[in-house]
Amino acid sequence: MTLRHAVLAALLDEERSGYQLAKAFDMGVANFWYAKPQQLYAELTRLEQGGLVSGREVVQAGRPNKRLFTVTDTGLAELEEFTAAAAKPSVLRDDLMVKVQAADSVDTDHLIARLTERIGFARTKAELFEHLLRTMRGDRSEEDFLLHGRPIGPYLTCLRGLAFERGNLDWGERAIAVLRARQDRPKTRDAEGDDR
Amino acid sequence: MTLRHAVLAALLDEERSGYQLAKAFDMGVANFWYAKPQQLYAELTRLEQGGLVSGREVVQAGRPNKRLFTVTDTGLAELEEFTAAAAKPSVLRDDLMVKVQAADSVDTDHLIARLTERIGFARTKAELFEHLLRTMRGDRSEEDFLLHGRPIGPYLTCLRGLAFERGNLDWGERAIAVLRARQDRPKTRDAEGDDR
């Protein structure tokens, strides 16, 4: 039930509409969580019913009206409580890992294709994060921003996101190099005969 | 529906019982996926019904009998197909990120406590992975293993797991340092009054 808290956290520094949230959570700009629009609208409804956020209708000319949501004091209290409780250890849960785990039994070219995809994706995201970080800190240095800038939460999660994507990148390149090298020289020494 | 494939991948290099799988997936030794015992038993049943794995009863003295599962050719084909399809971009989905995202509105000491927990956890896992890697490669060097050793899949995923945990570690320490420094000097310069 963390989507709930992720939404609260996303509304903290600015009131937003469901649609805006949807954009952010879908594009992965919200580097700390991911969700589909439908989930967000549903969650916002629940949060509003529970009094954790409050929405106000904004009438717009030339486009549909929208509802902007803000976190209430109850919502803040909920977040506080959530933070006070132990976080569950994060686990990597990743399609690509499963595929690589099966590397010995599966077509190497396919695998390299998947890794290449991932590298491209990681590179794009890394650039996006770098851009976001620059935007957040404006003209000051990173050290300066980390000490005095605001909001610091999004900056820190963005840093993690960036490191994560760089990790994807490095690992992906390494894995491809390894798989290629093994492809060129399929069997040597101890790898003779069998496998499965 | 990737648990399905994760189970197949885990059965590749050795036949295993549901119980063994459960241990591995629960402890996070299976660094590429995570699942509860009940899920695994359920999944194994489904896989067997679909003919993707086959189980054989092993009668044991002094303890309950168990069923060991192997991947069938159909199962291998399924994995192959799975690998051929594009992987969905992995996303960080992590309680702790949500908490840090809310850093500006939430108690800093709580947050530091959560980060400290995570660091401890990451350190343990990193050591576990290092140990696993050493065990897998035996007395040879990493380069040597990467080129000639087997199975290579688990080694590669383990490398990713290790890098990931090191990333957690570094980031966690950085974040704590930042939060502490800001706590000591809560408002300076540009941070007065307003924010963002």
Add this chain to the structure above:
DNA sequence: TATGACTACTCACTTTCTTGAGTATCATGG
């Protein structure tokens, strides 16, 4: 003038994940 793209959102449904409880046997230690 219709085609697609963007804003803004809703409904209904399915799959997946998580939780809690329960069964049964054997080995170990106090």
Add this chain to the structure above:
DNA sequence: CCATGATACTCAAGAAAGTGAGTAGTCATA
């Protein structure tokens, strides 16, 4: 001799997450 813990699983229920399809108006492009 009784408690604890490991092995080896099953059943049932619920919460969370994900999917597909649909509505409806506006705007720019072709």
